[in-house]
Amino acid sequence: MSNLLNEKIKNQAEIFDTALPPFGHFERFEERLERHEQRKNRHARRWIIVTSAAATLALILMFQYFYPIRIPSATTDSIKEVTTYYNRQLQQQINDIEQNINLVNEPERDEILKDITDMENESQKLDKKVPGITEEEYIAYIISRYNMQLESLEHIQTILKSLPNSKKQNL
Amino acid sequence: MSDYKTILRQCQKRDRRAQLEFYMLFYKGVYNSAYRILGNPQEAEEVMQETFLKVFDRIEDYDGEVSNMERILKRIAINHAIDLYRKRKIQFISLEDNIYVTTEENNEDETEMQLQLIADKLKQLPEGYRLVLNLHLIEGLKYEEIAQMMQLTPSTVRSQFARARNKLIGLIKTPSPHEQFIK
Numbered sequence: 001m002s003n004l005l006n007e008k009i010k011n012q013a014e015i016f017d018t019a020l021p022p023f024g025h026f027e028r029f030e031e032r033l034e035r036h037e038q039r040k041n042r043h044a045r046r047w048i049i050v051t052s053a054a055a056t057l058a059l060i061l062m063f064q065y066f067y068p069i070r071i072p073s074a075t076t077d078s079i080k081e082v083t084t085y086y087n088r089q090l091q092q093q094i095n096d097i098e099q100n101i102n103l104v105n106e107p108e109r110d111e112i113l114k115d116i117t118d119m120e121n122e123s124q125k126l127d128k129k130v131p132g133i134t135e136e137e138y139i140a141y142i143i144s145r146y147n148m149q150l151e152s153l154e155h156i157q158t159i160l161k162s163l164p165n166s167k168k169q170n171l
Numbered sequence: 172m173s174d175y176k177t178i179l180r181q182c183q184k185r186d187r188r189a190q191l192e193f194y195m196l197f198y199k200g201v202y203n204s205a206y207r208i209l210g211n212p213q214e215a216e217e218v219m220q221e222t223f224l225k226v227f228d229r230i231e232d233y234d235g236e237v238s239n240m241e242r243i244l245k246r247i248a249i250n251h252a253i254d255l256y257r258k259r260k261i262q263f264i265s266l267e268d269n270i271y272v273t274t275e276e277n278n279e280d281e282t283e284m285q286l287q288l289i290a291d292k293l294k295q296l297p298e299g300y301r302l303v304l305n306l307h308l309i310e311g312l313k314y315e316e317i318a319q320m321m322q323l324t325p326s327t328v329r330s331q332f333a334r335a336r337n338k339l340i341g342l343i344k345t346p347s348p349h350e351q352f353i354k
Contacts, residue, residue, distance in 0.1 A: 009308040016309050017203040021216045036224050
């Protein structure tokens with residue numbers, strides 16, 4: 001009986017397709033199909049926008065890689081501004097000293113001139129940024145160096161200013 | 172009404188009218204495949220609609236004969252329906268006991284057996300039995316395929332099928348009180 005039953009059902013399986021979907025199924029499917037297609041179109045549009053944006057960005061990055069836009073270096077400018085300012089001050093002090101340098105005897109004069117030359121050499125090297133430290137750190141460093149040099153020059157000036165009086169007195 | 176190949180070609184061009192004609196061509200079989208598994212008209216309709224939308228999304232991949240398409244649609248619907256069925260967490264195995272089991276030496280004189288009667292008795296079977304009988308006998312799936320869908324072993328499906336079939340035969344041979352009264 002089992003095999004007979006199997007055969008009967010298998011051979012006429014479509015007879016069992018008797019159920020019908022609930023009333024209005026066609027209209028519901030039509031609406032759902034409409035919504036589905038709209039959603040798919042929205043996704044497709046979004047996909048196009050996203051891929052276009054990504055492609056544009058990639059193009060910009062590639063262009064930037066091959067033809068980099070040279071933005072003026074703020075770092076170099078800032079350091080240059082500082083060194084120019086301090087060099088001007090140094091030069092003014094040096095000029096003042098050189099006006100009075102003849103007041104001291106020769107060995108001291110040579111020594112002072114040597115110190116001044118060393119300072120000038122050092123200050124010329126300061127406008128080149130040292131790699132490995134930030135711009136702010138380097139500016140702070142060169143300011144401290146210039147201040148030390150200016151203090152030394154002021155000290156020399158003070159000595160020189162005091163000298164003529166003693167020399168005059170001696171004379 | 173256009174022939175199937177024309178409908179398919181138009182569907183591939185996203186022609187709405189053709190898509191609806193395609194639906195009308197196959198909806199009954201797809202709905203019944205889902206309904207036999209789920210036993211719920213709303214859920215079966217949901218599965219049927221999902222099946223058609225899935226196929227429309229990839230309609231370019233399909234070609235061939237009506238029977239092939241019907242098979243594909245039914246298979247998608249069955250897979251979807253079984254997923255839903257499993258989500259309900261109904262224990263497939265829990266239907267082993269308290270069944271009326273007939274033996275193979277039953278009388279072979281079954282010529283008067285009516286398919287309508289079989290269909291009615293199928294509906295009276297417990298859910299797990301009905302499912303395995305539907306999938307194997309009506310949908311034509313192999314034990315291995317059913318096992319894979321249900322996440323069971325083929326031997327479990329085979330024994331479940333044997334029990335289900337015996338239960339069905341038992342039901343057919345034992346008329347309900349209502350049927351006895353009519354006689």
